[in-house]
Amino acid sequence: MKHFPEGITFRYSWRSYQQRILDQLDDHLSNRHLHLVAPPGSGKTVLGLEVMLRLNRPAFIIAPTLTIKNQWADRFRELFLQTGQLPEWVSTDIKNPAFVTVTTYQALHSLYKTAEQPETDTELELTRETEEEDSGNMLDEEAVNGTREARRIQESIRSMSFQTLILDEAHHLRSSWWKSAMAFRAELQNPAIVALTATPPYDVHQGEWQRYMELCGPIDAEISVPELVRESELCPHQDYICLSLPNQEEFEPLRVFRQQTGTLRQELLQDEQLKKAIEEHPWIGRTETHTEDILTNPSYYSSMVIYLKAAAYPAWEQAAAVLGVSGSEVPELTDEWLEELLTGLLYRDEEADQRHHAYFDALRRRLRGIGAAEKKKVYLRSTPQFDKMLIQSASKLRSIRDIVSFEHSNLKEELRMVILTDYIRKESFPDATGKTKPLTRLGVVPIFETLRQGLPEEMPLAILTGSLAVFPRDCGALMEEAAARRGLSLEYKPLPFDDRYVSLDIRDSNRSGLVAVMTEVFAQGGFRVMVGTAALLGEGWDAPCINSLIMASYVGSFMLSNQMRGRAIRTQKENQDKTAAIWHLACVDTVLPEGGRDLEMLSRRFRALVGLAVDRNTIETGMRRMNILQDRYEHRDIESLNQETFLRACERHRLSQRWIDAIALHDHMTEELASDGERVPRPLYMQHTIRGLIYAGIVALILTAIEMFVSPGMIYGDMPILMKLAVSLIVGLIAGAGPLYKGIRLYMKHQSLESSMAEAGQVVYETLYGMKLLTPKPHKHRLQASMEAGMVVCRMEGGSTQEQLLFLDSLQQLVAPINNPRYLIYRESRAGLLTRRDYYAVPEAIDRRKEDAERFYALWIQRIGPAELIYTRTTEGRKMLLTARLKAMSASFVPKSERISAWR
Template sequence: MTDPFASARFSGRWRPYQARVLAELDAHLEDERVHVVAPPGSGKTLVGLEAVVRMGRPALVLAPTLALREQWLDRFREHYGGGGSGERAVAEEAAASGVGAFGAAPRGHTSGVSLREGSASGEVRLSTDLLAPEALTVTTYQALHVAHTSSPEPLAAALRAAGIGTLVVDEAHHLRNAWWRTLDEVREALPGVHVVALTATPPYDVPAAEWGRYRSFCGAPDAEITTPELVRAGHLCPHLDAVHLSTPLAAEQAALDVFHEEAAEFADAFARGPFIDALAEHPWIAAPEAHADAIADDGPEWFVAALGLLRETGRDVAAPAAVLDLAPEDIPPLRMSVLSRILEGVLGPQAAVFDAALGPKSVRELGAELRRMGARVGSRVLLHRPPAVQKALGRSASKMEAVAEIVAFEAAHRENELRAVVLADRIHEEAWASGYAAQPRLGVAPLFSRLRELDAPAATVAALTGQFAAIPAFVLPALRRELEASGARGHLGDRLSAEPQATDRETLRVTLDGAGTGLVGPMTRLFARGEVRVLVGTVALLGEGWDSPQANVLVAASYAATFVQTGQMRGRVLRTDPAQPDKVSTVWHLACVEPGAEDGGPDLATLRRRFAAFAGPRDADPPRLETGLARLGLPSPPFASGDVRQTNARTYEAAVSLGRVRRLWRDAVGDEADGRRLRPALRVPRQRPPVSPRIQIRQRPWTHRYPTGWAAGAGALAAAGAGGLGIAPVLAMALWAGSLGLGGVAAVLAVVERVGRQRHREAVGENGLRLEAVGEAVLSALQTTGLVDARGAEVVVERVGDALDVRLDGADVASGEVFAAALADTIGEAGSPRYLLDCGGAFVPVPDVLGRKKALAETFLAAWTERVGPASLVFTRTPAGRRPLAAARARGAWGLGEIERVRRWG
């Protein structure tokens, strides 16, 4: 087929990071799928268009809204052609798409023009009509879904007739469940079609099934433009991620205390009651060797948890633990989370055993008691953190005061430059009703009212939702002027409604044509000019797509936002503002921590997961960029109220020093020429052995470095003695002196290395050295098998606070990702690897990428034997391999190798 884009040439100049991504894409354009991750402001649409042009086949582009559909067409007209004729009416498209981002689709709108690029002989035709596609057809997901649902065959026939060979899914994180089926069926109807997926925020936190579907369609990310690159180029502003901690209010804490006390009483009664005796007499415990296969096949994790409970009650568990090659000290301590897992087994797979031992009603009554407590949801038992506790902390009213404190602080130090956006999940307008006496819930209306109470002249507050706007009465004249200036003069009195709030006559509830969406533009302009300096809105309305470069503070007051929504919210304040060349933004995250909880509670756990994708500077010497919550320097839980106050005080101190934030970014990102990128690393606890202590790490020979020098030095005697074999004495002496010199240099270098090695040992400890050896074995196997191109690369282990970071230096990002994934498979929780290494009874998973074939696994075995120690290969898909696999799973499931995936700039 003739290339329909043969005449299309990009008329602009690629930014450095765009050029890099396009260069990387050249290796993927012939593949079935190309997946690009790029934040807002990075020119993602242009990168997608260039991919389409380079593929040289008719393309169908799918966007989530009509506004984004038009953006694709506008970008092509602007950068790949200009003018044209042959417009095609698209009333059908507008009707099929329904509504755009903020309202009904415009009727009678036309698009799809033929563009003449360069000369009369070169023409690129555009369309938005699915039944009459052209070289570049752009439509919405909803339009495709409607067309496919109503008439799949005509649609498929039209797309095939047009030769559609490229399918672009823009903002792929938007895809709804119903749309997936449509996309899969459309792709299947187009043989040989290639998929280009573009997104700012992959949906990392969706359920596993949904993530699997996303990755199956889009593929793994092939190229990424990162936020630090945009900050370095001056296309996003330097910014600070700040976490404000709070603790539950007294009434909330009292409710939590009641549950925890009841859970503790339940746990104590369970450990002293008949179930503990039945557990000790369970066949797996009483006769473990006879049931070793059942343990291995059906529940090694439950078995080890049960041993932990029995050990806690003073019973000897050495004999049953030995079935999985575990010592009693290998068994984790009993915690509520471990007891919850035991109870899940008692109520589920092991129920018949306990019913037989204690009577047919015992298990049912146990389950009823847990359900009454609120600790059982479906098949899950959550004694350590029931849904009620999670909800209480996520929606804690303490966050209302946290938002007020943050806004007051920002108003005090930013003064008239303040442009703050506070985003919540819901409106909760009932808080404005007369006689409302309940504790206000976290929402737009209660937050607006609370912020109106602040004694902060710089914080003029307004609220904006899809239903209404709320403004102080003195702002109404400015809003009217803005509406008139924007052309909304006709019958303004009928269209604009402003009613005093029942509980505050100085606050007006404002609508335009009965809704609030028409006020988005005017209110945004008031915000930009500073007539409103704090804008409270919903995540749905202002969290994505809304744009105001003047915004410099975000308070994310959402408890339900997904990872995608959180990333989009951050993007609202990262835009640069030409009027503020020194703009520095602050993004405030809220967390209500649970005093005494080992991990701080579910809010902090959620933040920890989300920060895995947020990169920013760590205040170190020198400063460095990395992802992860640890870069903020928060104390480790559990927390006391004093810890919270001190932590917030340090956060405010950092947030007031905007110049320091700017310098940290400047010093950390470096220059474009240095080639630094976000590269993967693994972070493991420093005090925990990432490799079983029973595995003896092979000591490095003292001659392993500088072998040439050592060989020359060792040959010096032979060279000296050669004179007696007929070589001239002068030549023999010269050889001797030169060889001795090389050996001496090698000795000096070896001493220097030994000193450095000792300092490295002191810095990272024995666990760090063991981790380094395992990393070198993994790297060697990956290099030998050609799975990474990492010539000259080096495994580096570095201490970071209470953890160890291990990364691959001197390799490209793709090789670093493969290495990090393989090392995580080796030292992390064992899933279901095909092969294990038997290291004298301690079992190590062979990484998935090296376990697909026996030859690859044998290469890993050889690398392990050389760099770590002796081992043998175990195939887990046989009866003989079941027990070793169970032992590996049982040991790894308890956090002996806890791993956090981070990325560091380097």
């Protein structure tokens, strides 16, 4: 069989955005490659199957999980073949490949891993994750028994001559899985690659991104969330954040810890031995001869200088002066800087430890004694253990109870809520006598118990994980009917502590079927709140009835956050007016700036989530749209912010219109950079202006002096005196016209902060275009900058998402604190007796070649003004780089810019 049988077609009409992709398919596949990015619920699987049919060649499909693998086969059978059974030329078993073969990345890796082993009759066992992490959905059952079988299967696969390779959600690939996928692709003869994903791994490090791109290729087309909402393929939805404060039992040990570290800090500032150890350090005593060493760890060196200044030890002045850093530029000693200092001295600086071992050893023991040292790092504000405690805080259980109660009061019987978390924690169930246990951490069972004990009986609950299922006894008949339709028999027993509920045995063999059964009964209303694990239900699970989701998971990554949220925002055919609420939880540390680690993790999650801003009609990513960010939180702030959140959540009826209004304002997604403007390069137009005025004044003065005192009447004849002065001034202004023109031109270009950002962006853009890294030609309207919510926002119009990301990455590096660039832009400006020195990094994509850096520099001179280009790999250049890095390390650090996606 070399081609698909005739007559296979999609049974429904294509959605408009799907048709757009299919209309452009010939262009996309001209290089035998299609990489499509589209949110959950947009029909990527169906599109992939249609592309497979149009390519009309043997196809090999790889999915991330068993559930999604089965979905590919089911969608093809139901929507294209329209039969009750798969034909023999479609296989979901890698051991028996067919014309169309669907498998998982794990099964493919297992095959290649086994084939590479020495021949043996022993069975390869797939590594299984622990039950606690509930990874049942991620496991494949296609274990390969021995090397001989693996090689036989490989030979069978080669004989099929696959020419279409479909990669579904390839962002899942770990390093070893990626190698197996690449090896398999290399064995195919010029295959057409179709890569489909909802969440490209934009937030991974560059090496991992390059691996992903090597397998999937550049992104060809994208479908956006607003586009899908506009087409009624995703429902109107809103994110909400519910904040909590740690319990007294949680916060008390943290308070004691900070009291102890505060006492230690005061003692260290008076500690003569520590002062001496730092003063005698060769980086302080002989700074100029250790520039290279300091550049390897400038923050450590900075911490020494900052400590000596705080301790009023004069050695800091000379060390700072050598690098051109004045006293006012040396920041205050914060806990962050003291952590950096102590970590360096006690755990990384072997030479310093040898000279002061006895003292350092005693200090290490003291830090360990109060819990301030862990894994060779010093913590004075919070520790990983305390951070984890707050992330898993029992206060979130109260938040969940409040949210469930609130949603139930609003939606009543229509509520279909799912709560996703990371751990099961079966030990939190009451014992056989019904005696309850303290609920001190997040988990499936603690959440279930919080709701079971704290909500009315008419609120039916359920649990669904890879190894545990619980449902109300009253819906047993619905469960058995749904199971019978799937050929399953259910075995369940009452919970010993509450006969209103029964537990169900889940095994590998029946897991997929039981998930479908419980999903059907959930949709029917047999239970209205279901608690499950993100590992099982967070990706690939299809339950369009969900209208409220609580993300009680610790996940902050771009990929998994978007996948979990995607469970709730799908449309429901039976409910055209469906809207969805997605609830996020955070436990706030009121002592730490910006709320602590949990809020930091939540901010990371929101970088991936496209949604409505709470206070304006914009659609974008990032935490700014939630309007809860503060430099520091007080107890009363938490209560006030939560009250505002619940009031907004009462306005579900407005969601549809708000989405309509926001979508109508614009027509596409674009990538943006939001910065507070602190590092945006402003022109030094005053220098040109002053120079021009000086030239004009000198020329006018000379002419006037000649006319008035040296040779009266020689130049102007018998003109009136005022006329002579006016003519002298005009001639002077003409003489100074060059500098004056430059100053006026720069002023006109940089009248506002956003115009300066646009000019800086033009320098970056034109350089990248000259390097052939951007394709749209430079144009005055190509870059847009504006002030929004106190931030300078810059965006690039046109180009692919990857081109926009490259441009914004480069612009972000320009306005960010200096790290370790090969080239620097340096400039000086004077105001009276003071001299200001500014340093900017030439972006990484540009500074690899001297020619590109010089092109960037020439454009800088043209658009922003005078400066110097410094190559940092010389001795003098390294010294300037060190000075630049030290200047960037202020007490509060320079506020970081933020990358966002927005509907524009």
